[in-house]
Amino acid sequence: MSKHVETPVTPEAIVTAPKVLLHDHLDGGLRPGTVIDLAEANGYSDLPATDVDALGTWFRDAADSGSLVRYLETFAHTCGVMQDEAALVRVAAECAEDLAADGVVYAEVRYAPELFTERGMELDAIVEAVQAGFREGERRAAAAGRTIRIGTLLCAMRQNARSLEIAELAVRYRDAGVVGFDIAGPEAGFPPTRNLDAFEYLRQQNAHFTIHAGEAFGLPSIWEAIQHCGAERLGHGVRIVDDIKVSADGSVHLGRLASYVRDRRIPLEMCPSSNLQTGAATSIGEHPIGLLTSLRFRVTVNTDNRLMSGCSMSSEMAALVEAFDYGWSDLQWFTINAMKSAFIGFEERLAIINDVIKPGYAKLMGH
Template sequence: MLSTNSVPVTPEAIRTAPKVLLHDHLDGGLRPATVIDLADACGYRDLPTSDVGELGRWFTEAADSGSLVRYLETFAHTCGVMQSTEALVRVAAECAEDLAADGVVYAEVRYAPELFCENGLSLDTIVEAVQEGFRIGAVKAKEAGRTIRIGTLLCAMRQNARSLEIAELAVRHRDSGVVGFDIAGPEAGFPPTRNLDAFEYLRQQNAHFTIHAGEAFGLPSIWEAIQHCGAERLGHGVRIVDDIKVAGDGSVQLGRLASYVRDRRIPLEMCPSSNVQTGAAPSIAEHPIGLLTKLRFRVTVNTDNRLMSNCLPSTEMAALVDAFGYDWADLRWFTINAMKSAFIGFDERLAIINDVIKPGYAALMG
């Protein structure tokens, strides 16, 4: 029961609430002005426009096609301007600042190092540049009165054959801020089991990993990710709803895979706006996150790509408040779910929950 003194759940108030982000792509979150600056600096000539406002709209409209393949094409431009250490440092620093300004206290930001090698940068140099950017951004955020911690996830592109190499890179840098591994890229035709050697290596190294699964492809992708590969979290996982039957009287029956995911508390890294853009859900109001939240799956709320979806963690939460009538208790639940599911140490997660998240929501709930 919320206090009568609670702060109204408005977009402005949500922005001030402590938030945790588990699924955010570095190359999907650039500021439009930065894309233009970096293109000028490196001689990249393929941008559709050099007007900041128009470019921001172009990214969102191009990503709104309803196709994951078309959506992924927008990354040619962001990756095209991120081929130097200076660009990587700047993009990472601005990412940390932008998330902190939106009230994010802990974020796991992911990217695929293999996408930034076009000008000869080594994989290790790329990781070191991004880590330096996050360090700079966190310092600037602190100077502005905001505290943020960022862990990095390294992605391997599932259509390429470099998963083991990227997994080894993640383990090599795990003491300097790289907290885990992921595979990204097109799901259809590139099942998680193509990367079994990488996942076997990570398990042997006691390393953490999540897997993009159940976004553009259905239950087999989720089943493989969990049962063959050992995924600790599911990137998106939205298609788990295909294993849930809702009868006309409102009663719900979970299939064996959905039951397993819920019983094991496997976190779902849900990205509502992105899922609508790629056709994985028809609208926010019809997004499976509503049912999955009601059934108390381990649901977390994420941005995926802030540039392409024109969103922030606070606007994703605000959209869910509008669609499902969620209150502060619900938003706190999403946030604690995410923090519990982070790839940092148990004591560190507990400290952020008890010292930052719970007091922050208590102040809003009155």
């Protein structure tokens, strides 16, 4: 009998572990070098730097400002260079390659098609370009010996009045790899209920959707997203901790909303590093993800914007391992939570859990 040895949980080993990503923005994950190339090709002259390292640093520093508004400003540059078919195909293909290289086996990547219409591209053409890019990236990853599947989420911007149109677009492409819908953009002053017609349409169409809620704005945002709009998942959802009281003796009391979210297993798409940048938490160790994980909410770990946060799925997990002393079983739990919560079919999710995720972690745990 050979002796089975557990692999130490190092950052290098975490890269090899199968991971699942549910909350990642296409326009927040470009390679700095690609931003520079595309700016040159498109005559976009507003970049704050044209050196690869300097530009990468600029994105992280600007995003580190502690303000969601300043954080969102960084997207003017990535969206600015994503205004034609070639750019969208390239960005999506590289996204798939980069995620696969980081050990991600299934990802849902989101973007707002309306942000890429500045040079006259039609919404359908935008969706088709991004889908083509993801398929190309999946092929390149496979050629490099890594299997990744990417589903797309289409976002409507909550401050604009196009959410029904984008919801219809998502349903139109549901059989071409668009797995769901989301609303993004500034939370304060733009409650999800402004977009009720879109959510009612999606429910009638048996379509999936998640909602950015409880990042910069508190419990009312989460309550509206779930109870008025019918969100299946919460983008961030970090402020649900405002409905949880931890007493001095360590006993925990969940309010009605927190209980509902936990009881119904509503997935929380948590993005620790991003939350530090926007001021939703002060450090990874103090991030509510620790408490929510110990209370066994349906917690998932995500990157949000890999360029702005200078992060990857592996670096997010490594940060959690360092802060909370998590082991392989915890990382497997986050990964299975995410796969269970994905917007693809039940049998497809089960196959990835049983054929990819569990064997991958069993190997790392020395089983």
